[in-house]
Amino acid sequence: MRLQYQNIARLPAIMLAIAAILNSNPASADSGSGHLMHTDRPDGHAPIGVMAEHIHREGETMFSYRFMHMAMDGNRNGSTRITDANVLTEFMITPTQMDMQMHMLGAMHSVNDRLTLMGMVPVVQIDMDHVTRAGGSFTTRASGVGDVQLSGLFKLFERPGHQVHSGFGVSVPTGSIDKRDDTPAGPDQKLPYPMQLGSGTYDVLPTLTYNGQTMHWSWGAQASAVLRVGHNDENYTLGDVGNFTFWGARRIGERVSASLRVGAKSWGNIDGADPELPAPTAMIVPTADPNRRGGDRIDLAAGINVLGTHGKTAGHRLAIEVGLPVYQHLDGPQLETDWTVSFGWQFTPETR
Template identity: 50%
Template sequence: MKRHIKTAFTALILSSSSYSLAKDNEHLHNHTEHAYAPVGVMGEHPHSKGDWMFTYSYNTMEMKNNLLGTSEVSTSQVLADFMVSPTSMTMQMHMFGLMYGVSEKFMLMGMMPYSLISMDHINRTGTDFTTRSEGIGDFRLSGTYTFYEHGSQRVLLNFGINLPTGSIDERDDTPAGADQKLPYPMQLGSGTYDFPAGFTYTNQKGPWSWGGQAKATIRTGENNNSYRLGNEYGFTAWGVRKLNSYINGSLRVDGKSWGNIKGSDPELNPAMVPTSRTDLRGGKRIDLLIGIDFISSKGALNGNRLGIEAGVPVYQNLNGPQLAVDYRLSVAWQSVF
């Protein structure tokens, strides 16, 4: 914080100009000097009191091939046990976020996802079909509290609540009939009140910055369709290198473990397709991601950042048969005002 104030004062003195310019420079400083984590990491930076930040991100994940544990199973093997096998899946999410610095130590953030999900299948008679769902997901309200700051090191506490605003009643036509209830991974929300929490550590030196985040999403109760999705636990660590005054490059490892479903939706038939089985939902995965950030520190685009991050799994262990992730991509635009 001392560095911010110093920069703001220096700008004020050197420019011999208005307070608003100094304030602009403080924003600029926040967005360019503070090494940001790769765009796929959430809640890893605090904001100065009174600062707003808008984020829009487009996230896509492609899935194909079924895994049982760590080994691939063919579609015909899946069809030996189920009437239908998923063959591929595309999940797209538009995320709209707004952050606000309530104080120097406490930041509030609201995030609303909009998802488009599509899954391709084949059944025992050899018929291909695709199901789709689309709509808003679960709204997240979260807070970030800076509870340790020493030199360039920082530890943040992350906590929040996910409200069940996303639908768990998505339906589509399938060869089994018109307007069928879609299986668990095609639903847009969890249907329960979920609590994300975590710790984030960040540090920087010269052109380098790095950090780690441990996080969990704990779900509570049972939704209106008589089930609760599994809890999620994750750890991610990253290194960012400033390449010049407006480009950063990053590398990141992202590990995640998630549980099976408790309870079950009575409208789903578990013998139909593996995605309707509550005990074939959990898994573990480690992704390796590479990213690039473009940060504008002058002119009309001051305070804007465009980030791109893409990754592939290096390890997947799924309670299967379950579709495996092929790759993921995020593009985010952030603007401080």
């Protein structure tokens, strides 16, 4: 059963329709009656694995650093785990595991109570281990700057304890899609798709987020998508991505909150193909096949936020979230995700 990423990719249209409805109701635009959502509490921001999930008050600036690690180990075809030996009956080479580490620097600034601007710069390192049918093994590595993201987040609705905002972002193709490394095929070979650092295309990033809170609890939901525009310089387009996530958090005292989150993600196969990874290459290693990249995954994630406050609007927040997949369906053979961890530090200086 595939979740059909095409359906999830339709979310942005639905989100824009909801946004239009909310925005067409002038009574929903809160102005002048103060700030209704409390961000000066540990769960005033969502679990750290969620992006673009909060906005800021007029004049506020926030800087953030995130570290993310995703560990993939073993292959899957559909929802069935398969051994390396299984993969090697069909391919000369199989990936056995991959680790992706990402450092992400971010800044947010609110122009006014309705519009917050956001920019993020990722630095990525990817390591992939392989075994060959002949019994050899090798590792490839790629690292560098990924795709820079620029977004505007727009408040649509605010009532005591409830807030909705939409986001419109662009992913700029600053990440390399020409990463190379030594492989058994020779020195300095073009690395397959999952080892590249960027999409190579300008991608549109729509989001729609709802946040709710009471005295001790908070919760939220977010739909988001990555929609690729055109072909990149290597003549292919990564699949679109649809995400839906919802979470709940409970305050444990003034400074700590604990959260649980469910995240569902669906992503498509690659359209076109890198001319340096032609069909014969795709029959050697599954990572070079544009039709073995799509998949669906549902993660369960647990997180903790810790607030170090100095004043009402300024402060530090530390957060960690660990995610485990509970469902995966991959157009395989494809490496499966074993666990993810996100760590974040957010700093809001005193507003003048």
